Amino acid sequence: MTTPSNDDSTLTVSWVSYILHLIVAVSAVAPGGQIGPALLVVALIIDLVKKGDVSGWEATHFSFRIRTVLWAAVLYLITLPLWFFFLFPGWLAWGLISIWFLYRIVLGMVRLNAQRPVTE
Template sequence: MPETDYAAFEPKSEGDRTLMHILYGLHTVAWASMGTLAVIALVLNYVKRSDEHDAVYASHHSYMIATFWWTVLWLVVTSPLWLFFVLPGVVAYTIIGLWYLYRCLRGWLRFSNNRPPY
């Protein structure tokens, strides 16, 4: 089994850290753009994750990607509630939105403390 030469990996720059904060920020305020900012951040998460060698950074990219797709899944699953009455749809989407916000803020705070998202 080959050994990994950790000296070959570049240390994380301040720009990498700033980009991660921007991505968390885009995900967090995505509700203001009806999800457009989240899609932009999602694309950047996929691009940056594929080049990532740092386990903490890669796990945060995966965390944001998973949060986005789970949110989309639950929005689609609960969308028929809007057909019955408005109130169940509003309640479901509010709960999903709060969960999304919680996940974004939790991950962002853990990243700020140099900890993995989980």
């Protein structure tokens, strides 16, 4: 186990951000649980603001969460027309994107708990 390169406050911020992302991810795959957009914006702002305060393995987690949110947003936007023309493919695409998002957040949490960097 490696020691953190930053103080405990940045580690706490990482955990808070991951928990917010996890709530968003679970609510995205749970029927009727669409509480996520506001929490996602809060988590993204936290990550963007605090990213400059960290270095080393911890910094990889901030970049990882930011990239995950941006990629999910792009994928949701690209597949948005499927909802207007074909309901089932839109539902399927968004379901798969949400599962991918959940997987990435859980992966990041596992790596953060082990104090390891997140690599693709």
